[in-house]
Amino acid sequence: MHKLADRLDHFSDSIIRRMTRIANQYDAINLSQGFPDFDPPPELITALKQTADSGPHQYEITWGSAEFRQLLAKKQQKLMNIAVDPNENILVTCGSTEAMMCAVMTVCNPKDKVIIFSPFYENYGADAILSDATPIYVPLIPPTFEFNKEQLRQAFAQGAKALILCNPSNPCGKVFTRQELEYISELAIEFDTYIITDEVYEHIVYEPYQHLYLASFPGMKERTITCSSLSKTYSITGWRLGHIIADKAIIDGCKMIHDFLTVGAAAPLQKAACAGLAFNENYYHQLTKTYSQKRQLFLDGLDKLGLTYYPPQGAYYVLVDISAFNPFATDLEFCEWLIKEIGVAAVPGSAFFKEPEYRYIRFHFAKKESTLLAALGKLSKLKEKLPC
Structure with missing residues (x-):
């Protein structure tokens, strides 16, 4: 064999x-x-029961139902302070796990280098390996889990095609400061690097800290691929509903990868989850x-x-x-x-x-x-x- x-x-x-x-x-x-x-939340359970009776039970549009994308666009463009078109800037995925995999496969060729902060969620290294990319690990130094600016610059200078940024961070719970994100943005622009963000904990941030979306920083909307999920925000980890928000050219690429990875996220769960996306602040x-x-x-x-x-x-x-x-x-x-x-x-x-x-x-x-x-x-x- x-x-x-x-x-x-x-x-x-x-x-x-x-x-x-x-x-x-x-x-x-x-x-x-x-x-x-x-x-x-009970609203989601009620919506799921109703969907079981009324459907949909067949394939949705590959990149996500229109209602889901419209509600998500309305929610996220207010939070992110950028324009989010439901038809051009959103892809619905099978959890943020697929979102991250799609993002890495869309931007990276074999042997391209990807910067990953350590500690990191274990999937990131696997994402790079499955994409035949080469990870470059940059330490976040305890107890504050700050990065060394020169170490990060050296990583970018190696020709990194992308950087993966988990914010707030799993496992250490770090929330990146405005100054840190500005520095990452400066390096991304200088070295022409994509930033793939994992923001599944965007709504779980403790005072006095504040979550900031890198895509909203000057010059970053075009090169940031924002990945997130409904799993943690609505306590529905088993529903496996994630999404990518990015410029149209990137989303079009992600759609092709997604189409052959999973075809699409579960149609009835997208319908039921709209009840959560409609919540107010x-x-x-x-x-x-x-x-x-x-x-x-x-x-x-x-x-x-x-x-x-x-x-x-x-x-x-x-x-x-x-x-x-x-x-x-x-x-x-x-x-x-x-x-x-x-x-x-x-x-x-x-x-x-x-x-x-x-x-x-x-x-x-x-x-x-x-x-x-x-x-x-x-x-x-x-x-x-x-x-x-």
């Missing part, structure tokens, strides 16, 4: 999803894979308030346990330093032990960092308060079972 494709040698299965499988096996509280344990204010409360509850609990962590500025993840827990050769071993012996699932930081010296694990707090309290209760046994 011939050897399978060489690209398989360069990445493994998803460590995040693997942690969920192990958590399920041991009936642990899953604070690894980032999905809520509470229902979506009060919904998003309440979303921020809700996650701010969950964040505070979980961080207060970590404080009481004496664990070292980095307070997230956005998203719903927190990195916890496990360097004091020495008996484990790897952070993966620690996370497997944590599931089996403590009953709580986390993700090993090595899934996100290219730098081997860091010893972090990632928890998420997109859970009911009762779930978070139960998890903290189990974690209180950590030092008892495993003295530092």
Whole structure:
């Protein structure tokens, strides 16, 4: 038998999803894979029930239903402060995962270089490999997770075709400042580089931080590919509804890639999700308030346990330093032990960092308060079972 494709040698299965499988096996509280344990807004559930009766149940237009695109354009152009034409500037995808894959495949030729900040969401490296592009990793340095300007300039100077920017960032919760985004914009224009943004946590940002859309910066609309999703904003991760917003020439390219990757996102789910896209700004204010409360509850609990962590500025993840827990050769071993012996699932930081010296694990707090309290209760046994 011939050897399978060489690209398989360069990445493994998803460590995040693997942690969920192990958590399920041991009936642990899953604070690894980032999905809520509470229902979506009732308006979406009602709309889904109605759609089950009335349809549509067949293919939609490949790049997304007209109603979905119109509502999304109205919502996003107000937030992004740029013109968004529903017919020319939007592609609806099967989650932001496909959106990012489409974006990388649209702009990159084989062997093109793609800049990725580290820590990074694990799919980004895989996206580059599957596109036969070469990743260049630039560190975000703890505890503030700022980048070194000269290191970033050197990465651009290597001829990078694109940079992937997750803002707010998964896993560290960093929200990029205006000054940082201005510098990235200057380099992108100077070196003629595309910026692919992952903005799925755009509505989950904590005071006093503010989410800014790179596409709205001077000279950036033409070279920014904005990817996002409804998953986190409306607590519908299983619906797999994402989207790309970009200039027409880029969207036309993304449409061709998307057409042969997935054909289109689920028609009935697009219809039902329109109920969420029609929400007014009060919904998003309440979303921020809700996650701010969950964040505070979980961080207060970590404080009481004496664990070292980095307070997230956005998203719903927190990195916890496990360097004091020495008996484990790897952070993966620690996370497997944590599931089996403590009953709580986390993700090993090595899934996100290219730098081997860091010893972090990632928890998420997109859970009911009762779930978070139960998890903290189990974690209180950590030092008892495993003295530092």
